[in-house]
Each structure stands twice: as C-alpha cells, then as structure tokens.
Amino acid sequence: MATTISGSMKRPEPQALAGTVEALAARFGNRLITSQAVREQHAHTTTWLPTQPPDAVVMAQETADIQDVVRICAKHRVPVIAFGTGTSLEGQVNAPAGGVCIDLRDMNRILEVHAEDLDCVIQPGVTRKALNEHLRDQGLFFPIDPGADASLGGMASTRASGTNAVRYGTMRDNVLALKVVRGDGEIITTGTRAKKSSAGYDLTHLFVGAEGTLGIISELTMKLRGIPETIAAAACSFETVRGACQATILAIQIGIPLARIELLNAEQVRACNAYSKLTLPETPLLLLEFHGSEVEVAEQSRNFSEIAKECGGGDFTWTTKPEDRTKLWQARHDAYWSVKALRPGAGVVATDVCVPISRLADCVTETEDDLKRLNLLSPIVGHVGDGNFHCSLVCDVDNKEEMARGEDFMHRLVERAQSMGGTCTGEHGIGQGKQKYLEAELGPEAIDAMRALKQALDPQNIFNPGKIVPAN
Numbered sequence: 416m417a418t419t420i421s422g423s424m425k426r427p428e429p430q431a432l433a434g435t436v437e438a439l440a441a442r443f444g445n446r447l448i449t450s451q452a453v454r455e456q457h458a459h460t461t462t463w464l465p466t467q468p469p470d471a472v473v474m475a476q477e478t479a480d481i482q483d484v485v486r487i488c489a490k491h492r493v494p495v496i497a498f499g500t501g502t503s504l505e506g507q508v509n510a511p512a513g514g515v516c517i518d519l520r521d522m523n524r525i526l527e528v529h530a531e532d533l534d535c536v537i538q539p540g541v542t543r544k545a546l547n548e549h550l551r552d553q554g555l556f557f558p559i560d561p562g563a564d565a566s567l568g569g570m571a572s573t574r575a576s577g578t579n580a581v582r583y584g585t586m587r588d589n590v591l592a593l594k595v596v597r598g599d600g601e602i603i604t605t606g607t608r609a610k611k612s613s614a615g616y617d618l619t620h621l622f623v624g625a626e627g628t629l630g631i632i633s634e635l636t637m638k639l640r641g642i643p644e645t646i647a648a649a650a651c652s653f654e655t656v657r658g659a660c661q662a663t664i665l666a667i668q669i670g671i672p673l674a675r676i677e678l679l680n681a682e683q684v685r686a687c688n689a690y691s692k693l694t695l696p697e698t699p700l701l702l703l704e705f706h707g708s709e710v711e712v713a714e715q716s717r718n719f720s721e722i723a724k725e726c727g728g729g730d731f732t733w734t735t736k737p738e739d740r741t742k743l744w745q746a747r748h749d750a751y752w753s754v755k756a757l758r759p760g761a762g763v764v765a766t767d768v769c770v771p772i773s774r775l776a777d778c779v780t781e782t783e784d785d786l787k788r789l790n791l792l793s794p795i796v797g798h799v800g801d802g803n804f805h806c807s808l809v810c811d812v813d814n815k816e817e818m819a820r821g822e823d824f825m826h827r828l829v830e831r832a833q834s835m836g837g838t839c840t841g842e843h844g845i846g847q848g849k850q851k852y853l854e855a856e857l858g859p860e861a862i863d864a865m866r867a868l869k870q871a872l873d874p875q876n877i878f879n880p881g882k883i884v885p886a887n
Contacts, residue, residue: 499569539568581800769841
C-alpha cells in the first residue's frame with residue numbers, strides 16, 4: 416500500500432518509483448542524480464519547514480527533457496517538482512510525497528530580444544541578473560528585483576515582485592506569454608508577443624503564481640523597459656515608523672512616480688549598519704529611487720523632500736553616483752544576512768504580509784508592539800509603496816518555547832493583515848507554509864474553484880502536490 420502523507424497525497428508504490436527511475440536513467444544517463452546530498456539540496460528551504468527531498472533529480476537542458484520527465488512520471492503517477500534556484504521561502508520546492516525534481520538551471524538561454532518592441536523570449540532557468548547583463552548594451556533592463564538572483568521561471572511561478580514593484584509592477588504585470596508543459600507532456604501556449612489580447616481565457620496569468628502545481632513553464636515572453644536616463648537613490652530618516660509610512664502614502668497619493676521606496680525600521684537599520692558598514696541614523700528609514708530625465712529626477716526628489724519634512728523626516732540625501740546607489744541597495748538586499756549576523760547560530764524566518772497602504776502604518780506599528788510583548792527579535796523591511804512588508808524573525812530553532820512564541824507572532828501577523836483588508840502574503844507565495852490561511856482570506860468557494868482547476872489540468876496530482884491548495 417502507498418503511504419499517505421497528507422490528505423490525498425500518497426507516496427508512489429515502490430515498484431512505480433523503481434520503474435520511473437529506471438526509465439529516467441535510460442533516457443538521461445548521468446543527468447539523473449539520486450545521491451542524498453543533491454536530493455537534499457533540491458528541497459532546501461529558508462523557512463523552518465522540514466526539508467522533504469525528492470527521490471531523484473533530473474538536470475533538464477531543453478523543453479523535450481521536461482516533456483519526457485512528465486510523460487514518464489505521469490505513466491507511473493509519480494510527483495514532479497520544478498526547481499529554479501531554490502530561493503522560494505514557503506517550502507515550494509519540498510517534495511512531501513517524494514517524486515522527481517526537474518532542475519531547470521541549464522535551461523538558461525535568452526532565445527530572442529526584440530528591442531524595438533521592448534520584449535524578450537527566454538528559457539525558465541535564466542536569472543534576472545544574467546538577463547540584465549545581456550540587455551545592458553541595448554539600453555534595456557528587466558525591472559523586477561526580488562533581491563535574490565532568482566530564475567525568471569521561478570519568479571513567474573511564485574508571482575514574485577520586489578523593490579521596483581511600486582513603479583513597474585510584479586511578475587503578473589510583466590509576463591506576456593508562456594509555454595507550459597501539461598500533464599500529458601504536451602505544450603500549452605498561453606499568449607503571443609502582442610501587448611494586449613482579448614483572445615479567450617487569460618491562461619498566462621493562471622500559470623503565473625501557480626507555483627508549478629498546474630504545469631511546468633518551459634518558455635517565457637517578458638516585457639522589458641528602457642534604462643532610465645538618470646537614476647537617483649535617496650535616504651531619509653524619520654522619528655517614527657508611522658511618519659515614514661505617512662510620507663509614503665502622501666507621495667503616492669499626489670502621484671510622485673517613485674521607482675522604489677523601502678522602509679527599514681530602527682532594528683533593521685542597526686543590523687544593516689553593522690553588516691554593511693554604513694553610518695545611517697538608527698531610526699526608521701526610507702530608501703528611495705527615482706527614474707527619469709535629469710530634470711524629472713531632480714523634481715521628484717525635491718517634491719518628496721517636502722513631504723518628508725511634513726511627516727517628521729530628517730535630512731534628505733540623494734545621489735546619482737552608481738557606486739553610491741549600489742552600496743545603498745546592496746545593503747538593503749543583504750538585509751537577511753545582516754539579521755542573521757545579529758544572533759549567530761539562530762535561525763531566521765522571513766515572512767511577509769501586504770495591506771492597503773492606508774492601513775500600512777497601523778499594521779507595522781501594531782506588529783512592532785506585538786514583537787515587544789512577545790519578547791521577540793524581528794527587524795522589519797517593507798516595499799511600502801505597495802503596502803507589503805517583511806519580518807525577519809530570529810529564533811533558536813531548538814528552543815520549543817521560543818519557537819512557540821515565534822509561531823504565535825506569525826499567526827497574529829497574518830490575522831492582523833487579513834483583518835485590515837490585506838493578504839497573508841504579498842510576494843512569498845503560499846507553498847506549504849501559508850496554506851492554512853488561504854480559506855480565511857478567500858473563502859471556501861475560491862478554494863473549491865482552485866481544486867477544480869487543479870483537477871482539470873492535473874488530474875493525477877503529479878505537479879508539485881501538497882502546495883497552495885489545502886488537502887480535503
């Protein structure tokens with residue numbers, strides 16, 4: 416008998432798994448890997464969810480490889496999990512029912528760049544840094560920046576966003592079309608390079624954010640942007656988190672075209688100063704970036720400076736020097752490592768919520784109060800232009816009492832955001848870690864609709880089972 420993992424998830428029968436591995440070995444040779452170390456690497460998670468490795472890993476090099484893995488696994492009803500760079504945060508790459516992981520890192524070719532149309536066609540293993548390096552000489556860039564050098568296929572699968580989302584949107588807004596391998600190994604084409612379409616169901620955005628549960632992305636058509644003439648970075652300290660949030664709200668309401676606006680609370684600024692060797696005032700801080708012509712950037716900076724003063728902001732400093740901008744934003748991107756350095760040996764769990772920006776100040780300040788009450792350390796950073804913020808919770812994972820307080824905090828954080836009209840996750844996704852909050856947020860009818868879609872597109876439940884939709 417198969418071993419039940421949770422709900423309808425079952426490990427494949429031993430003979431089915433053996434048949435799958437034998438067929439994959441015949442097809443892929445040494446590109447099929449079954450060593451314990453490699454399997455564990457492909458289930459690594461940066462949360463405190465337990466690692467659940469697959470039974471085998473296949474290194475895919477082309478679309479036909481994905482198709483053949485899916486066909487072999489479908490024949491034996493063995494799970495298939497897609498893997499990009501492993502930077503997801505809610506257990507998306509775990510294999511709770513075992514199965515085969517398809518590693519897409521070698522599918523890293525940029526197939527077409529249409530500079531005149533501001534789009535490109537790429538394979539799913541292309542990372543955002545590699546794409547932007549390739550595009551730089553053509554005066555183009557891809558704007559979505561989640562911090563990690565994630566693969567574009569993984570970013571589409573988790574509907575990623577990041578520091579530039581306030582101006583350029585999320586992955587949802589920047590994917591024009593996909594090619595997806597479905598459960599029988601055939602290819603679904605979801606759209607074209609046209610900038611808009613009314614042709615049928617919006618299949619592209621069905622697969623963006625599906626976390627590999629409905630099919631495996633084998634090709635992406637992405638929007639591109641022109642590199643701005645002038646880019647200026649700025650830093651502005653505030654007396655309170657509420658003042659920083661209010662400045663953000665006012666700037667957006669009057670239409671200042673911010674490219675990035677990031678909040679760091681006082682604890683996060685202290686961590687960044689220590690780790691990145693900065694000398695920022697250790698009070699709540701906004702990091703900003705403005706894009707446009709030299710005149711536009713100067714005007715945007717001046718207008719925001721006036722708003723900041725009204726909201727208790729201090730000196731407003733900005734620079735257009737690339738090396739200064741890079742140092743400032745690298746410190747922001749290194750926030751996780753700066754927090755980890757605060758308490759060597761402890762675990763760091765990153766979690767996020769998102770609320771309407773009118774409730775942002777309330778949500779952040781209540782969250783800080785909750786941390787004090789529970790005696791927990793969790794610096795806060797936020798993409799505050801769209802109401803999204805992150806807590807980096809530092810806990811001794813071997814201390815049951817501290818872990819219990821940490822889990823209580825995260826539960827209360829989600830409930831707080833949902834009660835304010837927000838969501839349990841702005842960009843980390845659901846995976847395994849946030850399944851339990853989905854029904855309260857969307858209602859049982861929405862969950863039933865998701866189950867129906869899953870059943871229609873993946874009737875054998877082989878694509879990344881145990882993610883997003885809670886088990887019946």
